[in-house]
Amino acid sequence: MSGKKQKQIKIVIAGPYAAGKTQFINTISEIETVQTEAKTTRKGEKEVKNHTTVAMDFGRITIDEEHVLYLFGTQDRKDLSLCGIF
Numbered sequence: 001m002s003g004k005k006q007k008q009i010k011i012v013i014a015g016p017y018a019a020g021k022t023q024f025i026n027t028i029s030e031i032e033t034v035q036t037e038a039k040t041t042r043k044g045e046k047e048v049k050n051h052t053t054v055a056m057d058f059g060r061i062t063i064d065e066e067h068v069l070y071l072f073g074t075q076d077r078k079d080l081s082l083c084g085i086f
């Protein structure tokens with residue numbers, strides 16, 4: 001890196017429960033992702049998968065020297081909505 005500030009591009013990955021948001025970010029991120037997974041306990045959800053995102057996913061991809069991409073995955077919990085943003 002030249003010391004010049006990189007331009008930050010931010011993408012929100014949104015979608016329904018078990019769409020693959022967390023899996024997608026884990027797969028393409030160049031850093032170990034920040035995850036907030038918890039055990040699924042709800043009937044109708046725990047049969048689909050045994051973990052759920054309670055806050056958000058976060059990953060990063062360096063595009064080139066001048067651009068970095070940040071990926072944010074939304075949480076699955078309607079009752080824990082982050083100030084109504086997700």
Ligand SMILES: Nc1nc2c(ncn2[C@@H]2O[C@H](COP(=O)(O)OP(=O)(O)O)[C@@H](O)[C@H]2O)c(=O)[nH]1
Nearest residue numbers: 015016017018019020021022023024049053076
């Ligand atoms: N067949 C298939 N399954 C996937 C793919 N990506 C994720 N999954 C599975 O689908 C489920 C999605 O889980 P997750 O990523 O936690 O979904 P989220 O709730 O949208 O974050 C998991 O059981 C994954 O193993 C994919 O590309 N193909």
Ligand SMILES: [Mg+2]
Nearest residue numbers: 021022052053
């Ligand atoms: Mg998730």
